[in-house]
C-alpha cells in the first residue's frame with residue numbers, strides 16, 4: 001500500500017481547504033483527481049509531495065509518514081520551469097547533478113522516451129510549449145520516482161498541443177507504468193487519462209466519487225464517444241455542476 005491518505009484535513013487560517021480526505025493509491029496505478037478550481041487539488045498534491053503538512057490526519061508512503069519532499073515523489077507543474085540558460089539535455093540532468101552523479105546514458109534514454117532526440121543542445125526558448133512540458137516530464141522521470149505527481153501539467157497549452165500531450169502521456173505511461181497522481185479541472189482529460197477517477201467537490205474539498213475508469217488500454221480519443229465514457233462524464237459533471245453557486 002504505497003500511498004495512504006487517512007482523514008487528511010487542511011486549514012489555511014479560517015479556510016478549510018480539505019476535509020477528511022481518505023484515499024489509497026496502489027503502486028503502478030494512474031489516478032486522476034478532478035475538481036473545480038479552488039477545491040483543494042493542489043493542496044492535496046502538495047501534501048503528498050511533502051510541501052505542505054496536513055492540519056490533521058496523516059499521509060504515509062509504505063506506512064511511513066510523509067514529512068518532507070523526497071526524490072521518490074516528483075512534481076510536474078503547469079509551468080515547465082526549465083532553466084533558460086541550460087540545454088535540454090542539461091535541464092534533464094540537473095536533478096541528477098544535484099544528487100551527485102549523472103548517468104548520461106540514462107539521460108539519453110529518457111530523451112529518446114519523450115521523443116526529443118536531436119534536440120539535446122536546444123535551449124528552452126527554442127522549444128515549443130509542448131516540448132518544454134515533455135522536458136519537464138523527462139526531468140521528473142530521470143529521477144526514477146516511485147510516484148509522479150502532476151498538477152494540471154497541460155493547463156497552459158493550446159487545445160491541439162494539449163491533446164497531443166495527453167496522447168503522449170498515455171502512451172508513455174502504458175510503457176513505464178509508474179504510479180501517477182494527475183490533477184486536473186478538465187473532465188475529458190481526467191477520464192481519458194486515468195485508470196481511476198476521483199472527483200472532488202469544493203469548500204471544503206471532499207471526495208464525491210471514486211471509480212475505476214471502464215476503458216481499456218491502449219487509450220485513444222475515439223473512446224470518448226463510448227457509452228462507458230459518457231456515463232462517467234455525466235456523473236462527474238453532475239458533481240462539478242452541483243457547486244455553481
Ligand SMILES: Nc1ncnc2c1ncn2[C@@H]1O[C@H](COP(=O)(O)OP(=O)(O)O)[C@@H](O)[C@H]1O
Nearest residue numbers: 012015017035036037038039040041042043044
Ligand atoms: N498557502 C495558502 N494560504 C492560504 N490559502 C490557501 C493556500 N493555498 C491554498 N489556499 C486556499 O485553499 C483552497 C484550495 O486551493 P488549491 O489547493 O490551490 O485548489 P485547486 O488546486 O483545486 O485550484 C483555496 O480556497 C485557496 O484559496
Ligand SMILES: [Mg+2]
Nearest residue numbers: 041042043151
Ligand atoms: Mg491547483
